[in-house]
Amino acid sequence: MASMTCNYYSYTLQHNITINIVIPTPEGNEQITNEEVKKHYRYEEGLPVVYLLHGAYGNYSSWLRFSNVERYAQKHCCALVMASADNSCYQDMKHGNAYATFFTKELPAFIKSIFPISDKREDTFVAGFSMGGYGAWYLALSNPNLYAKAASMSGALDIAKTYEENMKGAISAPFQWTNVFEEPDKLAGSQADLFKLYDNCLSTGIVPDLYQSCGTEDFLYEMNRSVKEKLEQKGASFVYQESEGGHNWDYWDKDIQSILDWMFSKDINPQNK
Template sequence: MASMNCHYYSFSLKRTVDVNVIIPTPEGNEQITSEETKKSYPYDTGLPVLYLLHGAYGDYSSWMRFSNIERYAQKHCVAVVMASADNSFYQDMYLGNNYFTFFTEELPAFVKSIFPISKRREDTFVAGLSMGGYGAWYLGLSKPEQYAKAASLSGALDIEMTYERTKDGEGGSPFRWDLIFKNPTDVLGSDADLITLYDRCEKAGNLPELYFACGTEDFVYDMNTAMKAQLDERGSKAVYVEGPGNHDWDFWEAYIQKVLQWMLPL
């Protein structure tokens, strides 16, 4: 297992950024066996890659610090890329940084130029938790030609409802909606609305595969069940999973393993 921190200048964000990259290796497991060393690691054609997104209050290091993502990346032979988006909801902000451009254009170009990562859509995935759960679907549905699968864990999937709940700073909300959107009250039906993006992809016939999971005790549980209802009305094949759990790392640690199994079955 190779785990690297890259510190480089981002032209789209106009500042230096940190990126964590995990590259699985044939010698990565603590217990090396002859069977393990015979596994296929297609460095010549490129490894499948997962862009793994953090939630509010988090950063590029969150998944590395609070989960065993290195072990799971090794198990599924997938490269994992993690970068920071502040509390931007992965948007090109109205008054702020262009995080959508960074995550969908600059970051993939950077990592593919340095690491043995596949350039094929069918090998490219995105997933995230909470704000990053929204972000994963937002990137996947905005760039369906780029991502084969997108997965949300405890995702804030209803951007309008999230705005209404946090616009007054209740609960110590970290979101500066006036900086993220020019008109935050107009997000419903806009390019930031996941159902709008879903319908657009469905009409064009280029939907990525979708997965979402949420704990039944989570404060975004109602958003996820409402999303399921809307997708069911459309006859969607999106995979929805729920179970006991809250908005915490116990849930995300358990369900990122389910996400990887869905993305890259063993």
């Protein structure tokens, strides 16, 4: 793998940013089998790419510091892109930076102009944990033409419930809600509500494939079970996984392997044909 840290000025965020990019390269025995290498590494037509989102308190370096995702990506011959979103919930903030615009417009355009990345929807994926789990589904469901699949691990997927629980002191969260959202007490049914966004996708006939997972010891486990039930009531087709584990990298490092296997399988959600 070729792992690079890139610094550049973001016109959307209006400041210099740092991103991490991982590009698969031939390794080991592959290096002496030229013909097979050319078949395996799609540099000319563009590599599939996974945008990896961090959680609250994290940044662009979280995935590479705390997981082995670089090694897992090599197995699937996919590129990885990681950037910081502060504690924005991946929104165009009411008072702050336009992170949704950055992640869905400027960042992909920049990456594709520099690196051998495919511009096809079927080669574009997004995944994240905790705040990034919500972010992955939010970016995909609000931009269904951009992403084929979106995966959430331990995600704060019910944003209205997350706000309510945080205000009651039931869960800890670092979000400055009135800076992120225009009316945080009216998130249910808004364009930040994943259930609303899912219904919007259904109405257009384009629904990204969804993956949801959570550890049974995670403080967001009950929320994830509730989200699963609500989606099932809507007749949604999605992958749900749960197993022993908490809100930590031991769980996420294991689960991202399953997610990459799912992303690069040939299984297609019937709603996404």
